Amino acid sequence: MLNISPYSVKDKINEKEFKSFNLFSEVEPDRLLKRLLLILFFSFLAISFLPWTQNVRSKGYVTALSPSSRPQDLNSLIDGRIEKWYVQEGDRVDAGDTILFISEVKDSYFDPQLIERTKEQLEAKRQSLDFYEEKIEALDSQIEAIKENRNLKQRQAQNYLRQSELKIQADSIDYEAAIINLNIAEKQLERQEELYNEGLKSLTDLESRRQKYQEALAKKISAESKLLSSKNQLLNARIELNSVYNEYTDKLQKALSDQFSTRSALQDAMTEVVKLENQLTNYQVRAGFYYVRAPQAGYITEAVSTGIGENIKAGDPLITLMPENVDYAVEMYVEPFDLPLIHIGSHVRIIFDGWPSIVFSGWPILTYGTFGGEVVAIDRFISKNGKYRVLVKQDPDDPEWPDAIRVGSGANTLALLKDVPIWYELWRQINGFPPDYYTPESEKSTSKEYKPKGKAKK
Template identity: 30%
Template structure:
């Protein structure tokens, strides 16, 4: 030590050097920052979440976008609507005319002729039944042969077949008339005509061809999100979900739901048993009861993109950081509950 002091006395500049105050302050800040970060990662809670992205859909299949199709073949005679028009249930959308403009008149004439045939067949059948009775009486009295009696019965059977055929013809004509009455395509329910396929009198359509797309109103909306298969076993029905809708301003902190702004609450309604074609599992999310309602139209429409975070277990920030760096799965609530129950049981035994 004496040698060191003697050496320093020979280097006066070195002896007068001291650690700069800014450097000492920076060192203290680093030390206190490390201590604060340690306490922060140990004691500050973080809510684990399972992330998924999807879109807004209608829960009832009848409330989803539908195609209005032609019920009979023909040509488009007239349009009653245009794109974006609001319609009520039963309002006409388009009129389809048959290629033969006189078809309805001809069908009605055929029906009148068929009715006349039915009447004639019914009269002939009544006469044939009378002949059977008379021939039977004569046969019992020995005035007619058995052959004549059998021919009379055969005549009755033939008349019954003719009458049945005439009635079947009337039924077929009625079916054709009913089909022609479907030439006016009507709105299946209240909604909006989203897009018309187009066409005029020169456009031929077949049965089942799409004429327009129709979007019903007053739908019950849900959000479908697709979640990774590693997180799906941990998702249960009724779990809370935080949702962010496309176009709606939001600030998200998935681990601190109380800090996030612009997000809406939901709850898990259903988890699909099988994976979708994209390899992910679909989770349906409905509005949470007693919470802020989701934005309505026109702010959030059917088909709008959405992102969701399913709330899982609460852990420390340090644990969550360690889990994500190692790419470990989320905490299993069943295992946590089992460990807690096991610890309680051991204490009771003691």
């Protein structure tokens, strides 16, 4: 009809019989095409100067802002066997509510009176501590008495030693006097014999002088004997002094040894008391683990271990608890290429799975069905999927997020960046350049260096 095809039908049909040929016969095809192209060009040129909001799109998931509000597994802290369930899946529980009861499977804890018997052992050990302390006090008194007796005996022996020394001195003087008297008697006897030989003295006088000489000799021998006896007494006094010291020192050392042994036994008993106290506390705490209780209010979502009589090990998960009061957040994963463009406080638009939306990624104002978010945390290490995790909370300036969202549901996110013209965005996309990098005002203010206005006064 526009006579563009090389195969014409003019010579085969009568164009006047058809109304459609009459409509297009007066139109110039080249002129219409030029107008259409010009209109499209100027329209594209006008649109290319419209503002476009750069963004980073990613897939995310709904989670809880606080780690304590995220789903948690309740584990068994001890080995045991499930005896009774008190809840069902979907039930709501408050903090401290009993969830299930488990019994012991270790023979070390089978005794039903284990705690009471341990208390009795602990009380007996504590009484032994009192006995050891009383024995130590008695040994202290005995040691003081031994020391006092030793001092008294030493003083007594020293006095006896001093008496012996003084007696030796007196006997020495008597001995010297006896020697002098003996010498005098001997000289008198010699003179008397000379006089007798000369006929001047009678035999009676001579015999009397000989008798006196013998008496003086006897006194001298007696004085010498007393002196030797006094010396022996001095030696005995010294021996007695040493024996007193050694005797009471041995007694003192034995008492000290008994005291040290008692103190060692006291320390051992104290160690046993501490061990029993620790053991008793462990038994009491372990008894509290028989009942698994909810750490916070929430909902029972899944029971991992189910059967009555099923054996469980310490650390095995029993159920999953979803906390009741959850401050929802979205964790989005961005490529390392786009990570430098995300900052704390950046605005994000979120599309939750199950909520209809109309999205214009470059014009967030025209977008419908999205919800506002704000970046609150950016991981410092890469995740296993090769991307970085970014945590987004609800924007307080936007409408609240839906109440029906659940942890784990999907969410598509658009992190809003800089506003640029459409032509620039097309040019960036064609060349494969990253979005424009910008720094928030808060980071700009902290990165400015301080420059003093004037010189410091000297």
